Amino acid sequence: MKAWFARTLSPPAAPEAGTRDMALEGLRGICAGLVLYAHATMPYLRLDPAYVPSRRFWWFNLGSVAVLFFFVLSGYVIGLTTRSTFSGPEARAYVGRRLLRLVPVNTAAVLLSWMLLPQVAWATVLGNLAFLQSFKAYPFGLGVEVMPDNLNLWSLNFEALYYAAFLGVWWLAPRIVWVVCLAALLSATAALPGGHVLLSSYALGALYWIAGLSVAWLAPRQGRTGNWPSAMLAVVVTWPMAPLQGLLLRLHVPDAVSPLPLPSLHRLDMLPALVWLLLAVTGRAAAWQRRLTVFCLAVATAGLVQGLYCGDAAEPGAMTCYGLLLGFAWSIGRWKPGVSALERLAPLGAISYGVYAVGFPIQWAVYRTRWLPMGDALTYAVRAALLVGTTLGVAWLLERRVQPALRRAFARAPR
Secondary structure, three states: OHHHHOOEOOOOOOOOOOOOOHHHHHHHHHHHHHHHHHHHOOOOOOOEOOEOOOHHHHHHOOHHHHHHHHHHHHHHHHHHHOOOOOOHHHHHHHHHHHHHHHHHHHHHHHHHHHHHOOOOOHHHHHHHHOOOEOOOOOHHHOOEOOOOOOHHHHHHHHHHHHHHHHHHHHHHOOEHHHHHHHHHHHHHHHHOOOOOHHHHHHHHHHHHHHHHHHHHHHOOEOOOOOOHHHHHHHHHHHHHHOHHHHHHHHOOOOOOOOOOOOOOHHHOOHHHHHHHHHHHHHOEOHHHHHHHHHHHHHHHHHHHHHHHHHOOOOOHHHHHHHHHHHHHHHHOOOOOOOOHHHHOOHHHHOOHHHHHHHHHHHHHHHHHOOOOOOOOHHHHHHHHHHHHHHHHHHHHHHHHHHHHHHHHHHHHOOO
């Protein structure tokens, strides 16, 4: 551990062969699907104006943790694709790639949201186009609201900040210990008077992003993949059980972020499980995987025991379900399956950004369409199918047609 934190965050001297991992693409697709699922199955009127789905669907609401894993994956992919020493030309190429990745889909998502809700103020639209949107105000009362019919866009503000901050990390090559200490110090600002919640959330999200970058740069592949099914199950159980949140609340440490989906100190117990999942799928750091297996499953178990003891963590049926899933995760602790199942989902991962960016406004449109049938489980299923089909179609158009055309156009442009 001490030797790890003493290392510097810089690209490895020996570059890796291949920068695209089909299993991770599949995992990214799962995360986008979880966000879509979470919004569509909320136990409120959010899809069918006259029908609320069963709360049992909400037992597996993993939308927020999927966004945290997006941060981990983002740092990992940047580390995987940035393998050269920092220089002016390399930095400009990096910025160009990031702009081409972020801007077209975000622009389409913001304009779609505005078209569906045209009364949104111009300042809000322009701020969302420039990645300035946030649930919390910036210092001195300045701020830009997230598009009301596309709340998913909040995380793109975080992504844009991390992409910009990466230039400094790449240039300075600091020791990991200094980066982690700085992020931890800024995270603690949420406890200071004056409402520094946004700064704290940026720092906490950065811990997830830096974790992914560290894996890409400092943990070479070691061959066979690890026990990613157990890691997934640990995530599924730890998120609703919230062991760290329960502990901190009992110590009278308030959660300044709740109920917003921003990164929070109270949910930092997800970071080890998400790192374990990344290591297991990519076949890196086998020794760390073994340690994280025991640690993460123990944390999930502690959360389950805490929930059963206090009786306020979840419904009885949900607790039984989580207990069975956790028992299965322990029983397969030594299993190391391949990742072919995840690789089959790579086509969904290839359009995951589009799914994430346009899913919310399309759901808003389906909800407000009164000529569609409504009022029972069948009408809800019809609306859900329309939501999924339309979202996938629009995402495919943006990611597989528009973005490649833009890349080709800029590649042919004179320098």
